[in-house]
Amino acid sequence: MSERTGSPVSTAAQGSPPSAPAPHLPDVAPELAAPERSGRRGSALVHRLVVVRELGILAALLLLVVVTVAVNPRFLSGQNVRDLLLSASILTVLAAGQTMVIITRNVDLSVGSVLGLSAYASGTLLVTAPDLPVVVVVLAGMAVGAACGLLNGAIVAVAKVPSLVVTLGTLYAFRGLDSLWASSTGRLQINAADLPASFKALGGARVLGVPVLFLIAVAVVLVMGYYLRTYRSGRELYGIGSAPDAARLSGIPVGRRVLTAFVVNGALAGLAGVLYAARFQTLDTTAGTGQELFVVAAAVVGGVAIFGGSGSVYGAALGALLLTTIGTALPQLGLDPFWRDAAVGALIIAAIALDRTLTLRLAARLRGRNVRGS
Amino acid sequence: MDRTQRPAASGDVVLALEDVDKSFGAVAALRGARLELRAGEAHALVGENGAGKSTLVKILAGVHAPDGGRLLLDGAPVHLDSPAAARAAGIAVIYQEPTLFPDLSVAENIYMGRQPLSGGRRIDRRALAARCRELFDRLGVHMDPDRPARGLSIADQQMVEIAKALSFDARVLVMDEPTAALSGVEVERLFAVARALRAAGAAVLFISHRFEEVFGLCDRITVMRDGRWVSTAPTAELTVDQVVRAMVGREVASLFPKQDVEAGDVVLEVRGLTRRGVFSDISFDVRAGEIVALAGLVGAGRSEVVRAVFGVDGYDAGSVRVGGRPLKKGSPAAAMAAGIALVPEDRRQQGLVMELSVERNATLTRRWKLARAGLLSTRAERATAADWARKLQVKAGKLADPVSTLSGGNQQKVVLAKWLSTEPRVLIVDEPTRGIDVGTKSEVHRLMSRLAADGLAVVMVSSELPEVLGMADRVLVMHEGRLVDDIPRARADEDSVMLAATGQGGTAVVR
Amino acid sequence: MAVDTTPQSPVAGSAAGGGRAPRRPLTLPSGSVITTFLVLFLVVASVAVEGFASTRNAGFLLLDVVVIALIALPLTLIVVTGEIDLSVASTVGLSSAVMGKLWFAGLPLETIIPVVLVLGGVLGAVNGLLVTRLGLPSLAVTIGTLAFYRGLAFVVLGDQAVADFPRAWTTWAISGIGATGVPVVVVPLLVLVAITAVALHATPIGRSLYAMGNSEDAARFSGIDVARTKFWLFVAAGVISALGGVYWTLRYGSARADNATGLELQVVAAILLGGVSIFGGSGGLLGVLAGALLLASVRNALQLVNVPADVLNIVTGALLIVAVVAPQVTAELRRRRPRGRPAAA
């Protein structure tokens, strides 16, 4: 909100005339031609920085695991790793969706409430119609989430109001809707006993020892990551976040793309709600409360720029994994659990500070090679 | 470009605007505007700032929809209701300010939304880079397609924009003041591209304030004034004077009226100023009553030097003295206290707070001086602002209106008022007349001349050679971050300045 | 005054030359709309809601607004410069926790309060340094410190509650002025409001805040030390939030690490409702106070007619959205108005 971008590209660079004219263009005096300056190294550098960024999270993760294992070797037991992956799955799905929104220079703070609403909706659905196939429940939960996302996205895209404010409002409104629904039906809590066994099996199910919930999260991340990188509309999302005005002038349907990002994010929050229901099997109107902090934190820690335009779903997923691991590791390290929130906060700050430093260095490198004056 | 696909033969009207109206709220930007572009012509659109040129461009680009009138493409009415529609119609636009995505690669910037695809509608990255390289080869640009646009120089950004426009195989290429940020060589390169396109049968619409470019490139000239069409005529039948008269609607006084003044004491001393990677070892003096121009190509580091002198940027080595006293570095407040004023390069971003009122802008630099016991009254601000508005003949509806409602020239006067009211000893002006209309331009020049006569030391950064030659007592020329020449008025001409600016001049030892 | 639309008008010419629609501020002008709305609401509620218009209820209502209004003062300045501080409520919590800890350790309140205020300043300075020195976006920074400071509060006090503050202090915190029902603390609050309002609207500093909120570049080129100004604003927000923490602790007579959790939302909501643009550069203090009062009055009145909390949350959320959507929509409608009709300049 604070950052206003003027000219999208730094103006502090210097220019020298392009060189080696193509044959059909008039000759430029050869002595004016400058040697190649940007070089292929530019992209290599960028690539390296991105990799460094994600490797950095991975390294932090490894360090944490190694230290924890040193203190408590059972940390890496099959059961514990499974539990960890299970815990990370819901946050990962949310972070993947949030990444898509943040990339467009928006944010969705209502995801925790959407998760709660969708979890409660799918729980209610299962209570009233226990024989429904799980797939239908999943789709229904996603539909609820998508509807919420549609509302968010529509207000943001049509009324052109900052998403921060809109989703702050819907964070409250959706939660209110959730509890209003619950109190009007009198079903304040849905317990494990109310849910059909077929659905509950999803929560603990494993394939080759890996929790199914985690596989779902991985699938979401892979699909989303591939989409954002390889499809035109995915690249346009980056364009919108990188320079919204330029995006409009380039004919990118900004409103529609942003709307889509919100709907997809809503649908994923809905999916997360169903996963939540399957995993926790006890649902009340507080499900998912406060998740928005961790979701945004996961994305930011994972290198997704809060002002859009850069970052990847993979990074966000790693961020989610790191945050979850911290939550699991602290008690096992014997640290006061009260330190967890403080650690999460410190990590967010460290992550953005690191990103900033890397970006500055990158910009300096890209520019530095242009200048021969000094 | 695929030249075989062009349906229009040379000379056919490709695109026409008929009686187009456009208003923003109560403000009518266009009233019955007209334009006719033929295949194979370069067509200039000129007019003072506020004449409606940019609005017209945005209508062609599909950004704004006209309120009335018609657009005809190949003689058939067409609705360009989005930038995408304009593109589909074969209209490519290069805007005044580059509009790139800093986080995306150069190749993606060029092909955004049109990336080559392989199976399953996936982007074919290899083909993308290859096409981009091909395009760059045609343009003679050497840039890595995979590097991000972040960190590109303005000129390079403009090159990417040009490449983008080329990649459309556009039938109509609109260039809205593309040369404002380019230096001579780059302008030539751009014109080469425009001529090649024209030769291939495209229509080129060229918007510029620089008459030598307009007359050098264009076949016909359309003049606009106050949102209305004034005239369209072949360039060959026009003179600069005629065009200026049509634009302004009156006679204009001579352009560069600098009077000779006896230079006084040295007021500003810059010694060995160095900012790593940007400029190095810059030393010069400016005397009272003198106008010293800093010339050079865009990117030579001129603006960066004056920014460092004023303290907006820091520097790594060297010193600045004002009236013999050393100046604290990196502090605009200190520079102001010492009597330096800087009218910056970018009026909209740096010179003014566009959303604030004229009076607030005009008194922003004097807010402490106007305060009584720490309190500021709107009345005091208004009185001061009104005083300066009168002195500089600022045309504004109300002083409480946002400064963004003023024309470019009047905005520049507000910037000048803001700085002159600080009663500076050194006035630094960076591109003082960029993007302002002819009439105001000469007013500004007269003002600078008078200020120098009153004993101000004036430093002027300008990319317009005629302005430099007309106004400056001395011309300091920069090339790639170094000061390469110091040319007194008597010796300064286009050749000497350009040679030095391009690094060809004799390595004159400065100072 | 109507804008002259004859060709000579510089106004007409320039907007066209700029090629873009004249940019309307994103928010309601100077909070007058929200103030009107507040007055209307108060009138309607007084008539329609039993028990709303009474001195006792006014006292309750004002007590609920005090801390929100207090923290809104520095935060409004920060938002006007285009930044944000979401860590204010966590600073309240941490101050409260530290206050409790020190009181428990046996220090007198006369010593504790200055210490806590200094602590608040330090917490604000951390935000300020991260934003101005490292150039990090304040949104992200203060989300981080939101979690960090709250975490520290729990590290300091755990889930313990320290009560037992001197009666004289806690009674003062909720006592009214005579029989008016107006809390005593409103007086010092009004003093701070006056100081802030003057600073924002009638001093050179206030001018520079609006300038940097609209264009940081232009502000720097006008000799304004943007970084230093912002730094001190964050420090001020920290100190005032700590003051809020002290008052909160005394008012409820209980120091807890989770005190004022989520309060930042209410403060930000009041500011946005009050017509301050989230992008900075516009808005005023009057509107913010009206916004804070409106939010509290609406909740109070709805509670009095037994509207459930779920609905209150929906109403709060909706109010917030309407507050930002409405001016956008009106601006859009104004833009679409058929040409030729004179518009107010």
Place this chain on the structure above:
Amino acid sequence: MSSFLTGRRLRGGLTGVAVAALVLTTAACGGTTRGEEESSGSGTDGAAASADPNAEIPSGLAVAFLPKQVNNPYFDVAAAGADAAVSEIEGEFTQTGPSEASASSQVSYINTLTQQGSDVILTSANDPNAICSALDQARSAGAAVVTFDSDTSPDCRDLFVNQATAEGIAQSQVDIMAEQIGGAGQVAILSATANATNQNAWIELMEQYAAEQYPEMEIVATVYGDDEDEKSFQETQGLLQTYPELEGIISPTTVGIAAAARYLSGSEYKGRVALTGLGTPNQLREYVEDGTVQAFALWNPEELGYLAAHAGAALAAGRITGQEGETFEAGELGEYTIGADGVVVLGEPTVFTADNIGEFDF
């Protein structure tokens, strides 16, 4: 952004979303205090008045039920009990309350009730001290204040209806655990928040009682799940990693026991590690049926609400004033006697097992 931490902490404050927020009777009257009890003896004005055991309960008494948080199943059951009692005395029942369990928002609701002129306020405090001044104002405006489930300082309410004594709870938990593990082995405690006064009092009593009665039983650790499901889940996980020899877990909070049960039922420890604590039948039904949990305890919240409402009505009618030794009729539950500090104890907790769990629905 904002409420980022809101909900989480709120639930933390809601010690025992469902239950537990028990209270300590006489012992720690909530909140850590330093030094002397400044307020002791400052009692309430009404307390001195004399009681008339035969006074009529006026019809149309406005009885307000203010839980820690609305939409909480536990309090909803309690509200149903209170509602039943209020209709017996022909009063008007309203339930109100904040959507988040924070003391400050509770204060705002108490103020509203004061303004509305409620005759009886039944509340469960989110903070023992923070709502005191608001309750004082309500009482001076004529309301009778009965706390239940979670008390305030004794001097700012008329009566506290305690669901069970701390000793009763502590002993029943240890006994249930001892029975399952044969009275010997490592046992851990999964608590709510680290300094929830009621939890800590129970834990202390449990440790004492276990040391006296079951010297072979070793309480090896106490961890805190903050009454957050996920946190409790992770803490359970951590316990089993850290103490491979662990025989049993006691979790005297409904969130904790449910999370622990879910973890155990899906892990290799199911049936190997015993689990008991305080929980609601509906949440644990599943795990009792699948054998993860053999027995757990809780009082009946419906009876708690019912008793609190009757106590409030008796206060409002002037039948009692809150003095120790006074007695009152609580409808179907019979006669109750007020203990020291104005505390009325509901009774011993109910133990739920596979045999009787089917009879309960809350």
